[in-house]
Amino acid sequence: MSDRPRKTAADLRSARWFAPDDLRSFGHRSRMMQLGYAEEEFRDRPVIGILNTWSELNSCHGHFPERVKDVKRGVLQAGGFPVEMPALSVDESFTKPTSMLYRNLLAMETEEIIRSHPLDGVVLMGGCDKTTPGLVMGAISAGVPMIYLPAGPMLRGHYAGQILGSGSDAWKYWDERRAGKISDVEWNGIQGGIARSVGTCMTMGTASTMTAITDAMGLTLPGASSIPAADAGHQRMGSACGRRIVDMVWEDLTPDRIVTDASVRNAAIVAMATGCSTNAVVHLIAMAGRAGITLQLDELDALGRVTPLIANVRPSGKDYLMEDFFYAGGLRALMKQLEDRLDLSCLTVTGETLGAGLDGAQVYNDDVIRPLSNPVYHEGSLAVLRGNLCPDGAVIKPAACDPAYHVHEGPALVFDSYPEMKAAVDDETLDVTPDHVMVLRNAGPLGGPGFPEWGMLPIPKALIAQGHRDMLRISDARMSGTSYGACVLHVAPEAHVGGPLALLRTGDTVRLDLPNRRLDMLVDEAELAARRAAWTPPEPRYARGWGYMFSAHVTQADKGCDFDFLESGFGPAAGEPDIF
Known part of the structure; x- marks a missing residue:
């Protein structure tokens, strides 16, 4: 469906680094050879950056060292050259005072990694709450072909015959603990059973909300956000991302063609129908802003008033978790229920329309993914x-x-x-x-x-x-x-x-x-x-460093908390490096 001419090897962005017969390119090629690569491995092929937000303190991304191998396999199969690039992990559990302090840092790092290196396209590996918006914001601003690989939810929690949902049941049982109704043995059992595999929270928390939004926006392979992290299908999805990004480079399928007013509206409708996290408001406004789209709070409220909540997944739903949602048909099945409300003509990373990606989608359990006639809640979740x-x-x-x-x-x-x-x-x-x-x-x-x-x-x-x-x-x-x-x-x-x-x-x-x-x-x-x-203003929180920069430039919640100087209307981007 591309209306742009297919790229040739000479058109590749990486060719500026590797193709010329000059001293700079000699240095680039020689350093690649120093790394053990033959020139025919990286010359005249799309160089694919794999931005990996793995760390040993990010349990949500514990499978990424293996998953990056699947992505590389796919890139190589399609004739590209994969290079793994570490990016800020921004884990949710351990980062203090809050991982939100560093979302914009990841967005800046993502944009600058892409702009400053010989990358023709990128696979973004994230999932833990702030990594999704941070990576997507930066990649939208950088403007090269990109595809998002979501970490996927963890398996259901279990203890003493009870199914546990991460986060939601922690809060619930903590109240019972405070009331003196849960023993030390029971508390330790819940602690060990509530999160028992790699992957993000298996409730419809911020992680699953944001990956669903990215999926609905057309930035993932169709339905990729629903696949549990421990499922073999997640490995296959990883290699498929690797294959697809190579074709996206040749097609020059850039994010500005995918992230549009219509696709952002689609994402907001889907978010409301899933019982999304309240954090969706801040992140979706910021992601849209990077594409030059002004999304207002009142627009989101208007969509919330007319969009039924149909995903019966905790905490807004009462009975099920993300693993059940996947078995019930996943996000494609939910969007199929909503297709009369969505703009199905929106382009996705597949090169086809959103509607084409929903062909064949079915609901296999209509208590998990409800019909519009029997919603969990008559309005959206926000x-x-x-x-x-x-x-x-x-x-x-x-x-x-x-x-x-x-x-x-x-x-x-x-x-x-x-x-x-x-x-x-x-x-x-x-x-x-x-x-x-x-x-x-x-x-x-x-x-x-x-x-x-x-x-x-x-x-x-x-x-x-x-x-x-x-x-x-x-x-x-x-x-x-x-x-x-x-x-x-x-x-x-x-x-x-x-x-x-x-x-x-x-x-x-x-x-x-x-x-x-x-x-x-x-x-x-x-x-x-x-x-x-x-009233007198309080003292500033920071006198130096990242916190000082954050405090000087962050916008308020209703504006998405992006930095004022990173918003699309602030000024033109630096553009391509011109010093070689």
Whole structure:
């Protein structure tokens, strides 16, 4: 379907490094020979960079040392020359204060690795939450042919006859542990059984949300995001990515032809139907922005109002995990259910349309992937709120919280820091009721720092003891995609920059009206004006290094938290290196 002439060897980007009969190219060729390669291995062939976000502290990517071999096999089969390039791992579990602090660093590294090396195309290996948007953002900006290889979800968790979902069941059983209902032996058993293979969280958390978005956007092989990491099909998918990227180079199939207004809309619709992570909002806005597409929060809310949630996968669904989703037909089957709502003419990395990639897709279990006539939830998984607490927006996941809190009014219980909040919720004498609205502020992009996943505030022990497991919680933080509950997140502007959340006081009445998409503090304007006049900005979080750069340039949550100087409208890219 390409409307561009097929490339010749002389047209290859890598030919600028290796083809000329000059001193610079002599040096390039001699160093390749120093690495043990014969000239005929890398001359006149597409050089394929395999950007691998593996590390020994990233359990989600524990299979990548083997999977990169599958990709290389595919590249060689198709006549390309594969080169593995390590990229920042940005693991979710161990990186502090939050992996989100480093998403843009991975995006910058990806863009610069591609631009500065003799690469004709790239295979992006990621999956753990921030690696997907980071890699895709950088590759879109670099502009060479690219294909995304998702890590795939891990196998179901198991303990004592119970199926466990990573993240979601950790939060659930931790509350029972705090209530004294789980013994040391049981807790250790859950700990060892909740994550028992390589791969990303097997709930519809941020990892599976973002790989599904990338799949729906046309940047993976059709359905690649659903394949479990431990499945042999994942190996075959790896080699298929290697073969396909070589053809994409010859076809000059670049990401600007794939990431369009229509494909971004497709991705948003699919995300809503899957019960996506709230983090999808921040990352999808940033990914679209790299392609010059302005995606607004209100557009996402409008799609959420008309897109049923049809993936019965935890935490928004009640019964199943990603392994079940794969066996039920995977993302292709879900998109087949939605095809009347999608633009099927969008081009994908296959060189064919999205619609062609859905041919033959079937649902094999209609309780896992529901028909539109029997959804898990009548609307999509996200809603955007406005009001005097969040004039630039906030997000909530209605399907993952107790409907009793969809309309709620109660007194605020405000915390200025995570340590303060953590100490309070563990105080069994805390004066708190189920009607209280817990608030954590100074946890946004600048305040966190880095926008940490602190938004699923723990239920106070005093309420846990009474049998309560949900309450309204508000923050300018994010929360894990595996989390659930009545949590309002991404309040913008954040408190650290003087957003209205900074003016809220303990005891003020807060009102959530989800049907009307409102979040307000019931405080009169004169009082708010007095508080605003008395507010003083907090000290900067960083005085040097990456944190200083991050703080100087990161945008707010409603803008995607990209760096202002990396957005497509900031200025032209550096272009191709011209010093050889």
